Structure formats: C-alpha cells, structure tokens
Amino acid sequence: MNCATPMFLAFLACGGVAAPALAQSSDPSAGRRLAASLCVECHRIDEKTPAKDEAAKAPSFVDVARMPSTTELAIKVFLRSSHRNMPNLILTPDEIDSLSAYIVGLAPKR
Ligand code: HEC
Numbered sequence: 015m016n017c018a019t020p021m022f023l024a025f026l027a028c029g030g031v032a033a034p035a036l037a038q039s040s041d042p043s044a045g046r047r048l049a050a051s052l053c054v055e056c057h058r059i060d061e062k063t064p065a066k067d068e069a070a071k072a073p074s075f076v077d078v079a080r081m082p083s084t085t086e087l088a089i090k091v092f093l094r095s096s097h098r099n100m101p102n103l104i105l106t107p108d109e110i111d112s113l114s115a116y117i118v119g120l121a122p123k124r
Pocket residue numbers: 048049052053054055056057070071072073078089092093097098099100101103113
C-alpha cells in the first residue's frame with residue numbers, strides 16, 4: 015500500500031482504522047468547517063467569528079461550551095432532535111460527532 019497519500023487517506027490506508035469498530039469519526043477541525051458554513055448564520059462559532067445574523071438570538075458556541083450541562087453527548091442529542099427555534103439541519107452522524115467535538119472543545123477543560 016502506498017502511504018505517500020494525502021493526510022486523510024494516509025490515515026485510512028495506513029492503520030488508522032485497524033479496528034473498524036473503534037474508528038474515530040469525530041474531527042473537531044471538520045466540525046469547525048461545518049460550523050463556519052452551516053451554523054455561523056445564527057451562532058457565533060468562536061470568540062472571533064460573530065454570527066452573520068445577530069437577530070437570530072442563537073447562543074454563542076463558546077457560551078454553549080461553557081454551560082455546565084454541555085457535554086458532547088448532550089450536543090449530539092440536541093442535533094439529532096427537532097427544535098422550535100432552530101431549523102432542523104440534516105446532518106450525517108459523522109458531521110454531528112465532529113460538530114459536537116468542536117463545540118465542546120471551545121470551553122476550557124473542566
Ligand atoms: C437559523 C438559525 C440557526 C442556525 C442556522 C443554527 N442554529 Fe443552533 N440555535 C439557534 C437558536 C435560535 C437557538 C436557541 C434555541 C432555543 O433556545 O430554543 C439554537 C440553539 C443551539 C444549541 C443549543 C444550545 C443550548 O442551549 O443547549 C446548539 C448546540 C446549537 N444551536 C447548535 C447548532 C449547530 C451545530 C448548528 C449548525 C450545524 C446550528 N446550531 C445552526 C439558531 C440556529
């Protein structure tokens with residue numbers, strides 16, 4: 015197998031998923047890219063990137079991350095359920111995992 019492939023392919027091809035059941039699908043940097051394209055309309059996605067539409071009154075992801083009730087699981091559940099004030103976004107499980115990892119990672123470790 016040729017391991018001189020781009021990073022993400024190398025990860026897949028060179029033992030990154032030796033145990034498929036343990037394959038890691040959450041990638042905070044992918045989560046950030048998703049947030050920057052799908053969520054920034056309404057949410058401030060980090061300290062520096064304000065929501066495009068402040069009138070949406072969506073909580074900043076930094077604030078979400080700091081709430082004691084926020085865990086990766088809680089965000090995953092939230093993104094899989096329907097909400098009154100937020101559009102129901104169609105996200106793949108991998109996207110949900112990555113977004114959750116990204117948001118949780120915005121808060122200092124407790
Ligand atoms: C059209 C505007 C809009 C978009 C786009 C949007 N949100 Fe929201 N979101 C909201 C609003 C408004 C709330 C507050 C809802 C409430 O309190 O009922 C919210 C709440 C949340 C919360 C819950 C915070 C809490 O109180 O627990 C999370 C997590 C969240 N959004 C994640 C996301 C993610 C991830 C995306 C992108 C994939 C996204 N949102 C896209 C408007 C939006």
